[in-house]
Amino acid sequence: MSLRSQLEDILKDLKSTGDIEASAIVSRDGLLIAADISANVNAEAFAAMSATMLGAAETAMTELGKGIPDRVVVESSNGKIVATGAGEKALLVVMTSPKANLGLILLQIGKASRRVEELLG
Amino acid sequence: MKVVTGIPVLDDLIDEIPNGKTLTYWINPEVEGDVFAMQTIYTNVEEGLKCAYTTITISPESILAEFEEFGWNVKDFENFEIVDLYSEYVGYPSKYKYSANPLKIDEVCGLLKNVLEEFDVIYIPISSIIDVCGDESISCIESIFKLVKEKGKVLITSFVSWPYPEKIKKIVGDLSNAIVKIGGIHHRVILGYYYGLVKVDWKNVKSKSILFKLVRPGGVRAYIPKILVTGPYNAGKSTFVHAVSNVALSVDRLGTTVALDHGHLEYKGFSIDLFGTPGQERFDPILRMLGKDALGVILVVDSTKPETFPRAKQMLESVTHFGLPYVVAANKQDLSNALSPEEIRKKMYLPEDVPIIPISASKGEGIFKVIDALLDILVGSWKEGENEFEIST
Ligand SMILES: Nc1nc2c(ncn2[C@@H]2O[C@H](COP(=O)(O)OP(=O)(O)OP(=O)(O)O)[C@@H](O)[C@H]2O)c(=O)[nH]1
Ligand SMILES: [Mg+2]
Numbered sequence: 001m002s003l004r005s006q007l008e009d010i011l012k013d014l015k016s017t018g019d020i021e022a023s024a025i026v027s028r029d030g031l032l033i034a035a036d037i038s039a040n041v042n043a044e045a046f047a048a049m050s051a052t053m054l055g056a057a058e059t060a061m062t063e064l065g066k067g068i069p070d071r072v073v074v075e076s077s078n079g080k081i082v083a084t085g086a087g088e089k090a091l092l093v094v095m096t097s098p099k100a101n102l103g104l105i106l107l108q109i110g111k112a113s114r115r116v117e118e119l120l121g
Numbered sequence: 122m123k124v125v126t127g128i129p130v131l132d133d134l135i136d137e138i139p140n141g142k143t144l145t146y147w148i149n150p151e152v153e154g155d156v157f158a159m160q161t162i163y164t165n166v167e168e169g170l171k172c173a174y175t176t177i178t179i180s181p182e183s184i185l186a187e188f189e190e191f192g193w194n195v196k197d198f199e200n201f202e203i204v205d206l207y208s209e210y211v212g213y214p215s216k217y218k219y220s221a222n223p224l225k226i227d228e229v230c231g232l233l234k235n236v237l238e239e240f241d242v243i244y245i246p247i248s249s250i251i252d253v254c255g256d257e258s259i260s261c262i263e264s265i266f267k268l269v270k271e272k273g274k275v276l277i278t279s280f281v282s283w284p285y286p287e288k289i290k291k292i293v294g295d296l297s298n299a300i301v302k303i304g305g306i307h308h309r310v311i312l313g314y315y316y317g318l319v320k321v322d323w324k325n326v327k328s329k330s331i332l333f334k335l336v337r338p339g340g341v342r343a344y345i346p347k348i349l350v351t352g353p354y355n356a357g358k359s360t361f362v363h364a365v366s367n368v369a370l371s372v373d374r375l376g377t378t379v380a381l382d383h384g385h386l387e388y389k390g391f392s393i394d395l396f397g398t399p400g401q402e403r404f405d406p407i408l409r410m411l412g413k414d415a416l417g418v419i420l421v422v423d424s425t426k427p428e429t430f431p432r433a434k435q436m437l438e439s440v441t442h443f444g445l446p447y448v449v450a451a452n453k454q455d456l457s458n459a460l461s462p463e464e465i466r467k468k469m470y471l472p473e474d475v476p477i478i479p480i481s482a483s484k485g486e487g488i489f490k491v492i493d494a495l496l497d498i499l500v501g502s503w504k505e506g507e508n509e510f511e512i513s514t
Binding site: 052 | 370372373374375376377379380381399401403404406407
């Protein structure tokens with residue numbers, strides 16, 4: 001199985017948790033590696049801004065001497081975005097529906113990001 | 122009695138205006154500088170000192186309205202008085218306790234001396250007095266400066282630097298114990314204002330310039346200018362920001378900036394915040410965000426990569442559409458295939474008057490010339506004026 005389809009499988013499994021509208025694996029410098037995103041979303045911009053968000057949050061947190069954050073959660077009444085590191089080279093970002101149960105989703109995202117890390121190092 | 126200026130940063134620099142001293146606000150005609158004296162007077166009124174504010178070319182009512190606009194209700198204080206040289210000048214009887222006809226300079230001089238006896242802090246708009254009463258008034262002004270010293274009072278003056286005879290400028294400059302210069306930052310239009318301490322004879326102070334905004338209510342508010350550092354991918358923006366800054370950080374991942382660089386720099390009396398942008402196109406939304414409120418732009422290009430120049434120009438266009446001043450840093454001059462500034466100017470079709478500074482950000486060569494060039498555009502008039510007075514150090 002190719003690396004790409006393995007990564008896509010991870011995203012597919014994640015989706016089966018429910019309430020996940022889109023997800024992507026993105027290189028730390030903001031390039032799309034794999035995505036499960038509907039065609040009407042600008043996946044490249046979503047990927048780049050996810051890297052910006054996580055990168056800026058990590059720097060903000062470490063500057064305060066609080067270490068690297070586990071994730072960034074952005075909430076709006078229309079949905080949530082969760083971005084989390086997946087090893088040194090990649091990150092995982094997920095968009096949920098507004099009513100999503102964050103606790104359950106964070107658990108699944110944690111598992112998925114570890115699988116990505118194993119694959120990408 | 123402790124008299125302060127009430128102006129941000131200035132009081133930190135000089136602590137106070139000692140008794141017997143005169144502080145002059147030296148105002149470029151393009152700037153609305155009256156607010157400085159008003160802020161100083163109001164601050165001391167609030168502290169309970171007896172303060173008098175002299176007006177000659179503006180009606181007392183307008184002055185009080187202006188105080189009000191800034192949120193300074195001087196009218197409600199018994200320790201505040203207007204010295205009205207306006208009403209009789211325009212032919213009305215004055216409603217104020219202290220008034221004189223400015224066309225009779227002896228009368229004015231006598232009045233001001235009386236006021237000086239009674240008050241702790243007085244404000245006199247020197248250039249307006251010269252405008253109305255002519256050059257002869259300068260000897261009266263001289264005698265008032267002397268009296269301030271004798272009586273241990275504090276005099277605040279303003280001098281709008283129209284092209285008065287050098288002799289007059291010199292007398293006012295020499296007699297003032299402290300001078301705060303107020304001017305504008307230009308680039309086709311006025312982008313902002315600054316003030317700076319250019320003389321103070323009672324304390325060793327480094328000269329310092331502060332950018333400010335006027336807020337109503339509120340008065341003079343200092344702010345730190347923001348300079349945007351942009352340019353194509355891999356041009357050396359992050360390297361540049363780190364090289365010139367006292368402290369800096371970058372949000373870089375896998376060797377490229379994904380969010381921004383931020384650096385803070387204390388240079389020639391200015392506090393400057395540098396914001397470096399990402400270079401890759403996918404981050405362009407950030408570029409526009411970071412460009413907001415910037416006062417100037419440093420465009421960094423890799424001098425060995427002419428193929429990136431169109432992108433450089435496009436980035437410049439997207440951040441300078443409000444006519445922000447910019448300079449070009451021709452980076453990587455340490456490499457043998459680097460194009461010269463003039464070759465770059467030709468290839469980029471840049472106007473003759475845009476500074477293109479050859480630098481090597483990684484070696485730290487030429488980097489401060491870039492800051493100098495930008496400051497020169499922004500506050501050129503400031504630097505010209507620097508020699509006008511001795512700055513005691
Ligand atoms: N030879 C040479 N290399 C330089 C110079 N300045 C920067 N570099 C190198 O150029 C590369 C890119 O530098 P950065 O400062 O990251 O460039 P940047 O413009 O911030 O790049 P992005 O943020 O990815 O757009 C690094 O490998 C630097 O070491 C220079 O003056 N000379
Ligand atoms: Mg960079």
